Amino acid sequence: MIPAAFDYLAPTSIEEALAALSSDADEVKVLAGGQSLIPVLRLRLAAPTLVVDLGRLPDLAGVRDDGGAILIGAMTTHDELTREPLVSEHATLLAKVAQTVADPQVRHRGTFGGALVHADPAGDFPAAALALDAEMTIVGPSGPRTVPAAEFFTDLFTTAVSEDEILTAVRVPKHTGWGSHYEKFHRSAQMWSIVGVAATVRLDGGTVVEVKVGLTNMASTAIRAAAVEQQLVGQPAAPEVIASAAERAADGTSPPTDVNGDADYRQHLAKVLTRRALITACGC
C-alpha cells in the first residue's frame, strides 16, 4: 500500500523548515525517522498535503558534551543512543531504553526526537525523558525555547511542540554513576509496551539518595511514579524495601484498558515491573 499523494520538502536550514511549517498548506507533517509517520501514511490514516523532511538539516543529529549535561540532537537514531559513549556514561538509562525499542531496522531509522514528539503513550522514550529530567529545546518563528520533560508531554500523541515549531535537541543532565534499568512488558519482541518502567537511582553506601521512576503506558502520557520515589529515598537499597515501595507504583494512576490488558492488570504490572526495574538498577 502506498500513501496518498503529498508534496515533499527537504529543507537544508532551520529557517527554511520553519517557513514550510508556517506555509498555507492544509496539513503539514514533519518527517524525522519516519517509523511512525510512514506506516500511518501507508495505511492512509493520515493524508497530509505537505511532508517536511528534517533529514537534511545540519547539526540535528549526534550527541555532545554540554558541561553538566549531554545534548542529544533530535535526529539522533535509537541505534546511535545504544552506541554513543557519552550516553552510556552519563545517561545509561537512555541507552538501555533504546535497546528495547522495536527491532534493529526501526532502531536504525527511528529518531529520539521523533519518538518524543510522536508521544505515543506506549512509546518507551517519554518515561526515560521524565526519569532523567530532560529538557527539550524547541525552535519556532519567535526563536528557541526550553521546556522541561515534566511539561512536555501534554496528552495522547500531544506535546508542547506546536504546529509551527520543531524539536531540535534534548538536554539530559548528567546522571554519571547512577544505576538504571528499563523493564518492559510486551506481547512479542517488536511490539509496544503494555507497561514499561524506567528507573534510575543514585546510591551512597547502600542507601538510596535519589531515585526517579518513569512509567510507560499507564496514562495518556508517560508519568512519574512519585509515591515510589518518595517512599524509597533515604532507604536502604534492599529487595524487600524496594518491593514495598514498588507496591505504590500504581498509586493515583488510571491506565487504559485495551486488547492487551485491562486497567487492573496494568496497575498490577506496574508494581511488578517497578520492583524488577529498581532491583536491577540498584544491583541488589
Next chain:
Amino acid sequence: MTDLPASGIHGHPHRRIDGRAKVLGTATYAFEQDVDAATYLYPLQATIARGRVRRIDTSAAEALDGVVAVLTHLNAPRLADTDDKEYAVCQSDEVAFRGQFIGAVVAETQEVARHAASLVSVEYDEQPHQVVLPDDDKGLDDPDEVNAGYPSDTAQGDVGAALADAERLVDETYSTPMEHNNPMEPHTSVAIWSAGSGDGDASLLLYDSTQGVHSVRRTLAPVLGLKPERIRVVSPYVGGGFGSKGLPHAHNVLVALAAQLTGGRPVKFALTRQQMFTLVGYRTPTIQRIRLAADGDGRLTGICHDVIEQTSRIKEFAEQTATATRMMYAAPNRRTSHRLARLDVPIPSWMRAPGEAPGMAGLEMAMDELAERCSLDPIELRVRNEPDIDPDSGKRWSGRHLVECFRTGAERFGWADRGEPGARRDGDWLVGLGVASSTYPAFTMRGSTAEIAYVDGRYVVRIGASDIGTGTWTTLSQIAAEALGVEVEGVRLELGDTDLPMATVEGGSSGMASWGSTVVAAVDAFRDRHGKDPEEGATARAETPEHADRKKYATHSFGAIFAEAAVHADTGEVRVRRMLGVFDVGRIVNPPTARSQLVGGMIFGLSMALFEHSVMDARTGHVVNHDFAEYHIPVNADIADLDAIWLDHEDTNANSLGAKGIGEIGTVGSPAAVANAVYNASGVRIRDLPITPDKLIAQSGSTKTGSPQSGHM
C-alpha cells in the same frame, strides 16, 4: 516418530513433490497467474453495521486516470440467484454487516484502484444493530440442524434426574472467542469473463485460492446464471485454507461481477489481511454451559451440553459445537442443544475442526474439573467412562483406541510426575501438566472421480482435488504409485482444475480417505481393462467406491493431548513448554507431511487456548484487532517442544484405505490440554478462552491473597 510396518510405498517418508517449486517460487498461486492485460480490483466496504446505502457518488473515482470501471449496486450485473445473501453481492442497497461489499473499483494498477476507492463517497441510512453474542438463550433461535447436517438438539434418558441425584457434579459455563482463519496466502481470485455471442454462452475462468475447485464451480454457477461447464476454476497451489477456502465467498462473486465490466480483461483481487477479518468466514464465539453428573467412582450418569453461538442475520451457519459430546463418553442420560443469535455480523463459517474444537475445549475442561471433584486422575476418569459403542448412534466403533493413546502418551510424557494444582515451582514459574481427549469424525465423502491415463511411459492421475499445503500432491502420488506397482516417479498427478474429474472439497479431514480410495479404485479399473502392460493413451476412470460395511460403524479418529504449561507467578505469562499428541487416526500415508498436519493442528489449538481472540467493537460491528500486529497467532518463540505420534491401527472398517483423516484432530483436544495444564500449574481455572495473563492475575487475586513479591500467584 512411530515406525510403521513397511507394507508398500505409502507409510514411507517421501519429500514433498511440490516442495521444490514452492521453494524456488515457480509454483504459481492464483494471484500470480500470468494473464494478459490484467486489471486490479479494490473493494468498497460498508462502514455501518446495518442499514441502507442512501447515496453513493462514484464520479471522482470514475474521473481518475487508470480507472477501468466502478461497480456499485446501481450498475452491477444482475445475478441469477440471490437466495444466498452471502453471494448476493451488490444486488441491493442493503447493508447487513460492517465491511460488507457495497461496490468495487477496477483499475490499471492496485494503487490506482485503492486510491479511486477512497474517492467514492457514500451516505447511509443507519439502523440499530446488535453485534455482541448475548449470554442467555432467551429469544434465540433453535436451528433446524447444525453444520454438517447434525440435529441441533439430542436427548437420551432423564438428564434432569441424573443432575439432581449426582454424587459429583460439574455445572460450569465455558466460553470460546471469535477467531479468524488466517492462512498465510490471503484469499485471492482472478476472473476472466467471456461474454460470448449472447444467449447463455458466456463463460468464466477463475483462478482461485480454494480448497475445492469443483465446489466453487458448483456453488457459483447458479448464482451467476451459468451452466457449470461454462465455469472453469483453476487452483494448483494454495497457501493454506483452514476451512475459509472450503466454499467460495462474496469476493468470488464480486470479482466475477467486475469482470463483466472490463470488456474481457482479467480482474485480479487479493484481499488484504484486514479484509480477511470481515469477508471469508470465522469461528463463532461460543458460550457453553456444561453439566456433568457422576457417581462417587467418577462414572458419568448424565452429560448436558447447552451451547449459545452466533450467526449472521442474512445467512445461517450453526457451528456443531456439542456434537462431539454426544459420542465421547458413556452416560445413560444425555442432552445437547445449540441456540443461535442472529446478529448484524459477518457470516461465520468453517474454521479448522468446526464444532469439535470449541466444543471439546469446553467438555474436556469440564472433565478435568470432574476428575478433581472425584479425586481421580484425569486419565483414569476418562478410562472409566470409555463407551463400548457410540452412545449417540448405538453403532460399533470402526476403531477406537483412545485409552491406548492415553497410556502411550502418559508413559512418554511423564504424566506420573503431575502434582497437585499450584504445587510445582521452577523459580518464578509455576509448572503443571494437563491432558485432554481429542476426536474428529472420520469422513469419507463420495462423489469424486479419478482418471488414470498412460502417457509417455508414465501414469497420469487426474482428479480435481486440492492441496492447500497439506501434502496431497505427494500423498495421492504415493497412493497411486503403490496401487499401480510403480515408483512415485512413474506417476504424474494433476489436480486443482475443474477440467479434471470431479472431486469433493478438501474439508472435514476427508481428502485422503475420499480421494485416495477413489484413486485406488481408478487404478483397479485401469488394470482390469488394460492389464500390466498398457498401450500408450490407455485410460480408465472410477468413482469413489462404496464401502459397504462403513454404515455399520461409528467412524471417528481419537487422540490424547498432553501439555506442560508454566505460568509466571507475578505476571501471569503462560509458556507451553511441552506438548505431545498421541493419535489413533488409521493409516498414515506419508509420515513427514502427516506429522506436520498433526503438529500444526496442535499449534492451532494452543493458539485457541492462549492467543487468538477477535475483539468486536459493539458500537461499530468492527473487529478492532484485524491484523497480525494485534491478533496474535503463534510464532516460533511461542512453540517449544512439541511432538505428535500415532498408533499403528489401520481402520479398514472406516474406508478401504484405512486412513481416518489427520487435518483437524490435532486442533481439537489441544485447547483444553493447555487450559488444564495452566490450571494444574497455577491453581487458577480460567473458563473463558483465550487464557491471557490479565485473566490469570485477576482470577488469582480474587481467589487468593498474595502480592507480587510474595511469590504466590
